[in-house]
Amino acid sequence: MTLWRRLLRRDALERDLDAELRDHIEREVAAGVRAGASEADVRRRMRLTSGGLDQVKEACRDVHRPPALTDVAGDARFAWRILARNGWATAGAIVTLALAMGVANTTFIGTYADLWRDFPFERPDRIAIMRTADARGREAGLSFADYQDWRRDARVFDGPSAAFAIGAISLGRDGATPEQFEGLYVSADTFSVLRVKPMLGRDFSAADDRPGAEAVVIISSNIWKSRYAASRDVLGRKVSVNAAVPATIIGVMPDGIRFIDFTDVWLPLAQMPGLAAQRRDTRPLMMIGRLTDGATLDRVRADLSPIAANLAVAHPETNKDIRPLVNTLVEAYNGGMTLTNSAIFMPLLAATFVLLIAAANLANLLLARAAYRSREIAIRLAIGATQWRIVRGLLIESLLLAAIAWLLAVGGSWLVLTNAASHTAPHLPYWRIKMDARLLGTLAAIALVTTGLFGLAPAIYASRRATADGLKEGGRLSTPPKVRRWTYALLVGQFAVTLALLNGAGLTARRFYDFYTLDRNVQTSDAVTTLVRLPAQTYGTRDQRIAFHDQLKARLQLVPGVAATTVASAAPFSPAGRRQLTSIDGRSTTDPPPDVMTVLVEPAYFQTVARGLVLGESFSELHGTPGHEAAIVNQRFASVYLGPGNPIGRRLEIRQPTAQRTYLREADTPAPPVSVAIIGVAPDIRQVYDAVPVVYLPLRAEAPPAVALIVRGSNGLGSVVPAVREAVNAIDPDLALGAVRTLDELRDRSRAGTAGLATHFATIGGLALVFSGVGLYSAMAYAVRRRTQEIAVRMALGARAAQVRWLFLETGAWIIVGGVALGVPAAIVVGRMLQNTFVGTEARDVVTLIVTVALLATVALLASIVPAHRATRLEPTAALRIE
Amino acid sequence: MPDKSDLPQGTLDLLILQVVAAGPIHGYAIAQRLQLISRDVVQVPQGSLYPALHRLENRGLLTADWKASDTGRDSKFYRLTRKGRKQLKEEAASWLRLTEAIALILKAAGGSL
Numbered sequence: 001m002t003l004w005r006r007l008l009r010r011d012a013l014e015r016d017l018d019a020e021l022r023d024h025i026e027r028e029v030a031a032g033v034r035a036g037a038s039e040a041d042v043r044r045r046m047r048l049t050s051g052g053l054d055q056v057k058e059a060c061r062d063v064h065r066p067p068a069l070t071d072v073a074g075d076a077r078f079a080w081r082i083l084a085r086n087g088w089a090t091a092g093a094i095v096t097l098a099l100a101m102g103v104a105n106t107t108f109i110g111t112y113a114d115l116w117r118d119f120p121f122e123r124p125d126r127i128a129i130m131r132t133a134d135a136r137g138r139e140a141g142l143s144f145a146d147y148q149d150w151r152r153d154a155r156v157f158d159g160p161s162a163a164f165a166i167g168a169i170s171l172g173r174d175g176a177t178p179e180q181f182e183g184l185y186v187s188a189d190t191f192s193v194l195r196v197k198p199m200l201g202r203d204f205s206a207a208d209d210r211p212g213a214e215a216v217v218i219i220s221s222n223i224w225k226s227r228y229a230a231s232r233d234v235l236g237r238k239v240s241v242n243a244a245v246p247a248t249i250i251g252v253m254p255d256g257i258r259f260i261d262f263t264d265v266w267l268p269l270a271q272m273p274g275l276a277a278q279r280r281d282t283r284p285l286m287m288i289g290r291l292t293d294g295a296t297l298d299r300v301r302a303d304l305s306p307i308a309a310n311l312a313v314a315h316p317e318t319n320k321d322i323r324p325l326v327n328t329l330v331e332a333y334n335g336g337m338t339l340t341n342s343a344i345f346m347p348l349l350a351a352t353f354v355l356l357i358a359a360a361n362l363a364n365l366l367l368a369r370a371a372y373r374s375r376e377i378a379i380r381l382a383i384g385a386t387q388w389r390i391v392r393g394l395l396i397e398s399l400l401l402a403a404i405a406w407l408l409a410v411g412g413s414w415l416v417l418t419n420a421a422s423h424t425a426p427h428l429p430y431w432r433i434k435m436d437a438r439l440l441g442t443l444a445a446i447a448l449v450t451t452g453l454f455g456l457a458p459a460i461y462a463s464r465r466a467t468a469d470g471l472k473e474g475g476r477l478s479t480p481p482k483v484r485r486w487t488y489a490l491l492v493g494q495f496a497v498t499l500a501l502l503n504g505a506g507l508t509a510r511r512f513y514d515f516y517t518l519d520r521n522v523q524t525s526d527a528v529t530t531l532v533r534l535p536a537q538t539y540g541t542r543d544q545r546i547a548f549h550d551q552l553k554a555r556l557q558l559v560p561g562v563a564a565t566t567v568a569s570a571a572p573f574s575p576a577g578r579r580q581l582t583s584i585d586g587r588s589t590t591d592p593p594p595d596v597m598t599v600l601v602e603p604a605y606f607q608t609v610a611r612g613l614v615l616g617e618s619f620s621e622l623h624g625t626p627g628h629e630a631a632i633v634n635q636r637f638a639s640v641y642l643g644p645g646n647p648i649g650r651r652l653e654i655r656q657p658t659a660q661r662t663y664l665r666e667a668d669t670p671a672p673p674v675s676v677a678i679i680g681v682a683p684d685i686r687q688v689y690d691a692v693p694v695v696y697l698p699l700r701a702e703a704p705p706a707v708a709l710i711v712r713g714s715n716g717l718g719s720v721v722p723a724v725r726e727a728v729n730a731i732d733p734d735l736a737l738g739a740v741r742t743l744d745e746l747r748d749r750s751r752a753g754t755a756g757l758a759t760h761f762a763t764i765g766g767l768a769l770v771f772s773g774v775g776l777y778s779a780m781a782y783a784v785r786r787r788t789q790e791i792a793v794r795m796a797l798g799a800r801a802a803q804v805r806w807l808f809l810e811t812g813a814w815i816i817v818g819g820v821a822l823g824v825p826a827a828i829v830v831g832r833m834l835q836n837t838f839v840g841t842e843a844r845d846v847v848t849l850i851v852t853v854a855l856l857a858t859v860a861l862l863a864s865i866v867p868a869h870r871a872t873r874l875e876p877t878a879a880l881r882i883e
Numbered sequence: 884m885p886d887k888s889d890l891p892q893g894t895l896d897l898l899i900l901q902v903v904a905a906g907p908i909h910g911y912a913i914a915q916r917l918q919l920i921s922r923d924v925v926q927v928p929q930g931s932l933y934p935a936l937h938r939l940e941n942r943g944l945l946t947a948d949w950k951a952s953d954t955g956r957d958s959k960f961y962r963l964t965r966k967g968r969k970q971l972k973e974e975a976a977s978w979l980r981l982t983e984a985i986a987l988i989l990k991a992a993g994g995s996l
Contacts (some may be wrong), residue, residue: 017933019949020910020959024929027911027954056930063937 017060021053072396075389079397089369093362094405096774099767100358101409101447106416107351107760108446111344112439113417117333117430120256122195127329128157128300130287132308135321136592141165141283144275146319149311150287156303161289162190165272168533168706169265170736171217173240176227177729178736180533181264185272193288194259198251200224201235208250209268211276215247218266224252241267243734244537260286261429273536280311280318288329300326333429342833347757350504350764353497355450357768360490361775363454366398367487368782370462377462390463391456398455399448406447410440427749457486487779488815494775495819496826498768499856503827505765506848507834508758515751518691521610521683522572524743526563526713528721529571531738532728533706545703548731555727556711562723563714566608567699569600571708573746576687579695582673583653584641596637597692598654600699600707606632606682608712609743616648616680623679624698631676634684637693650678654695674701688750710743717742773859776815780808780867791871801872808871812864816857823856824849895927895935897978900963900971903945907960909952910936936961944970 025046032042083090121127130150133139142150147163154161169183188209197203198218208216217239219228228234237249247267258264269275278284291300304324312319338344370377377390417433424431532552539545549567556565570576578595582588603619606612614635623630631652638647655673676697684691699707713720721740728735748755784791791804827849890898902908902916914932917925939945944967952958963971 016959017937019957021929021933023909023954023956023958024911024914024933026956030954056933059930059934060937063934063941 013061013064017057021056025053072392075393075396076400078393079400082397083400086369089365090401092774093365093401094408096358096361096771097402097405097447097451098408098412100355100771101405101443102412102416103764103767104351104355104446105409105413105443107347108443109413109417109433109435109439110420111348113431113433114428115334115338115344116434117330117428118432118434119329119333119430120196120254121259121329124329126158126291127193128289128291128297129327129329129332130289130300130304131325132283132322133325134323139325142285142287143280143283143318144278144285145280146283146308146311146322147285147287150304150307150324153307154289154300154303156292156295156300157289158292158295159193159290160189161287162187162193163269163285163287164190164260165269165275165284165286166260167272168531168738169267170242170533171223171227171239171265172243172734172736173246174227174237177725178240178243178734179223179227180531180736180738181223182262183265183267184260184263185267185269185275187269190259190288193290195290196253196257196259199254200232201249201251203251204266204268209270211270213268213270215241215245215267215271216250217241217247218251218253219249220253220258220264221255222258223264240734241265241271242273242533242535242537243732243736244535245271247271258429280315297326297328300324342836346504346830346833347760347764350501350761352446353501354764354768354771355446357494357497357771357775359450359454360494361771361778362398362401362451363458364487364490364775364779366394366455366458367461368778370394370458373462381463387463391459394459394462395452395455398451398459402448402451402455405451406444409447410435410443427752484783488811491772491776491779491815492818492822494768494772495815495856495860496822498765498772499819499823499852500826500830501761501768502765502856503823503849503852504830504834505758505761506852507831507845508754508761510845510848512751512754512758515686515754518684518686519747519751522685522743522747523610523712524572524747526715526717527609527710527743528713528717528724528740529708529710529743529746530724530740531706532567532709532735533738534735536705538732538734539705542703545705546700549703549707551731552709552727555730556724559720559723559727561713561715561719562711564604564608564712565710566602566604567707567709568602568605569598569699569704569707570687571710571746572609572685572687572743573750574687574708576694580655581641581652581695582655585651589641593655596654597687597694599687599694599696600702600704601632601696602699605696605710608710610683610685613680614683615646616678618680619698621700624700624702629674629676629701630679630698632680632682632696633678634682634691634694634696636684636691637695638681640693647678647681652676652678652695654697686750709737769856769859772856773863776812776860777863777867780812780864781870783811784808784867784871787871788874791874792877795874804872805865805868808868809864812860812868815864816860819856819860820853824853827852890925893974894978895931896939897971897974898925899932899935899939900944900967901975903961903963904968904971907948907950907962909958909960911958913961939967943967 025043028046029039029042032045033039117124131139131141132146142163144163151161151163164184164186167183167185168180170178170180172178186204188204188206191197191203199221201218204216204218207213219234224230224234228237234249234252239247239249241247253266272284275284289300291297301324304326308319308322308324312322380390381387414433414435421431421433534545534548539548553565556562576597576599579598580593581596582593601619603621603623606618612618613632616632618632619630622628631654633642633647633652642650653673653675674697682694682696685694687694709724711720711724724740725737728737787807791807794804831845898917899913902913902920908916910929910932913936914927914929917927936945940947940961943964945961946964947959947961949957950960952960
């Protein structure tokens with residue numbers, strides 16, 4: 001009989017046992033009555049000889065209980081009683097552990113979701129995604145011509161390979177207002193490489209992907225529902241793509257299929273404007289292929305490298321030093337991050353350290369309690385308990401604590417993460433919280449092993465104390481010096497780790513504060529931005545585009561509630577193009593020349609998004625026309641490239657980079673090299689991660705087809721968004737706006753990562769500080785209690801309060817000195833790792849370090865001064881009587 | 884009155900097996916038979932009998948069924964299993980060997996009793 005069935009059968013056994021024993025009693029009574037005794041007499045005699053029915057039953061039940069289980073169950077019950085009796089201490093220990101485990105669990109579960117996205121594709125780890133890198137390691141996509149050569153010559157894939165490029169695609173003239181969507185131009189085999197099929201209609205065929213073929217569209221189930229009311233006759237519907245190309249809807253993808261990120265519209269690659277004519281150094285594509293069984297990424301690299309090398313020989317002017325960059329789809333989504341990446345393991349490590357600090361607190365608590373309980377343990381040993389039994393009992397106590405804390409922690413993490421996911425998931429493709437058995441098992445193992453290990457030492461120590469010793473000392477509190485040394489070593493370790501974590505928190509917080517102050521340069525409130533993409537078919541020339549924007553501006557300025565409006569090649573907090581800075585004041589810069597971020601703006605840009613310029617004046621309407629070349633640089637550019645002195649009037653020469661490295665957007669229109677004079681200095685307006693050197697050029701000179709429209713409302717934004725749509729469609733009814741976002745939203749999203757890391761570190765550092773403080777406090781309080789008698793004697797003999805206080809402060813002081821001595825190097829190591837993780841933090845930020853040490857020392861001082869002070873207020877007579 | 888504690892360790896199991904070997908029998912009857920055959924020397928209280936029966940059942944030496952009995956109630960009747968029969972044979976043999984040996988020693992030692 002298995003253990004489990006035995007447990008399940010307990011009720012049946014119980015009924016059986018009862019019936020059997022009653023049968024016996026009835027028979028004996030009947031026999032007694034037959035022999036002439038009264039029934040009552042027989043029953044009384046039976047009770048005397050056999051004991052009560054319950055004793056007999058218990059004796060029988062013992063037979064059925066597996067012995068080991070009864071012991072463990074008994075130990076667990078005993079542990080529970082002990083824990084329940086020390087209600088507050090237990091609750092404190094559980095809360096401490098639960099908080100630490102909660103932080104650890106949340107971090108691990110979040111990282112797990114980051115690293116292993118939940119792809120709706122079959123075996124995503126077998127899908128290779130290919131791009132290119134140049135000699136300087138700069139990553140780019142693949143040109144259309146290169147793709148065709150790679151596809152023809154590659155032998156390593158299971159079935160065909162495919163390629164795709166990202167582009168915004170708008171749909172219109174289908175009865176609904178024109179809308180812009182995230183789009184993807186895909187070669188015919190893309191969906192068969194991914195092994196997904198439309199749920200309605202058909203996939204693209206090879207015939208669809210030929211130049212000159214009629215345009216066909218596959219849409220996501222998202223817009224099938226929102227735009228076409230989930231109607232089945234959407235197949236065959238005519239739509240106008242990008243306000244220019246008539247097309248037919250041929251398929252609807254299933255829910256959740258939005259390859260590559262949040263794509264809603266797919267078109268054949270052949271429909272991508274100008275693709276076939278692109279040079280080999282325009283690299284908008286990414287290529288995918290399925291690995292054959294057993295093939296590794298290295299096989300793919302080995303297969304593609306000779307092809308790339310041949311192309312480099314055949315086309316040296318575009319393909320020299322261009323090598324294939326091969327990843328799995330999984331890697332492509334998590335940025336190639338693995339657990340060895342410091343951005344990934346830093347938070348995990350920090351969370352684990354907090355768990356260690358909490359576990360060390362628990363160990364100290366258990367050590368103190370073991371000394372407390374020496375009498376109980378001595379008695380148990382004296383009446384025959386084995387040492388193993390005592391250790392097991394104490395271990396069960398700490399594991400019970402850990403298990404309760406773990407359950408609380410998992411529940412808490414779940415709440416925190418589902419809440420966080422509602423913010424994150426819309427921006428991170430395929431990001432989903434997964435709590436599978438493997439992850440939960442790992443977390444439980446980490447939690448239980450940590451607590452178990454820290455619980456084991458006190459348990460073994462407690463069980464080893466000599467029996468006679470424990471009994472003799474009775475209930476007196478005493479801790480041998482060896483244990484005290486362990487306690488203090490743990491405290492020093494705690495403070496060292498806390499220092500490193502707090503310093504990390506300080507560095508990230510400072511970094512976030514830098515962002516925060518920097519971003520105040522931009523007036524984000526009451527401003528919205530959206531992408532306006534003018535199709536090449538109808539707005540082929542610069543003058544047509546300028547005319548459109550002038551007309552739009554004129555209309556918008558008449559709208560009540562619109563305070564200001566401007567267009568730029570990129571809105572603040574979004575990626576902008578880069579150009580080469582070839583010379584400054586006629587002197588050449590480095591070779592190859594540095595890429596500087598370039599934003600094309602209208603004269604009103606700085607008044608609209610910021611508070612004007614720092615120095616000089618903005619562009620006029622004349623700038624950007626031939627003979628009036630001018631530039632505005634930001635403060636960072638001035639300090640990096642121009643040094644001290646007035647930047648106004650200095651000359652720069654700026655050139656479009658020879659190689660188009662973009663793959664995330666369609667190629668920008670090529671721009672001729674220009675020599676410009678600096679006429680103004682702008683405040684630092686952040687585009688992406690940090691304040692980087694930026695050159696602003698007049699938009700009028702180029703008027704790119706895709707620009708960010710920025711509109712500021714005079715009071716609130718309520719009426720502005722519909723008014724903008726109305727104004728755009730009044731000029732061109734086919735034109736679709738992109739998603740409308742507020743500048744606040746863009747700003748928050750652009751620093752969400754930093755904010756997240758700063759919050760994480762602040763939480764962890766704060767918890768570590770609290771735990772260490774509480775740990776030191778309780779150790780000190782315990783020491784005071786333990787030495788009550790000694791203090792009383794000292795005071796009775798005339799010791800002064802300061803001397804008594806020093807008894808305890810000295811220990812606290814040594815702990816903090818030890819903690820700082822070990823913690824400062826640790827903090828520098830953490831700082832260096834943070835520096836690798838994100839740009840802009842200083843590994844040796846002395847101010848932060850000093851503040852951290854001061855904070856830690858203050859907490860340690862408070863934690864030891866309170867119990868020490870209490871010691872001085874002992875009444876000697878009362879203290880002596882405690883014993 | 885001698886009770887279980889006067890029976891050498893393990894003998895109760897042997898006695899029970901021997902009684903059950905005669906055919907299906909319930910707990911009360913086992914106690915009665917032991918008392919009868921031993922001429923009242925062996926009186927097994929419930930607190931010893933039933934744990935022993937359940938232990939033997941758990942070890943697979945006995946098996947039991949609930950059957951209608953003379954009282955009109957169902958009673959639990961124990962039977963020997965094959966394993967139980969084998970165990971009985973071995974233990975009975977070893978017990979007899981041991982008692983014979985003890986008797987020899989007691990006789991040889993003579994007088995001093």
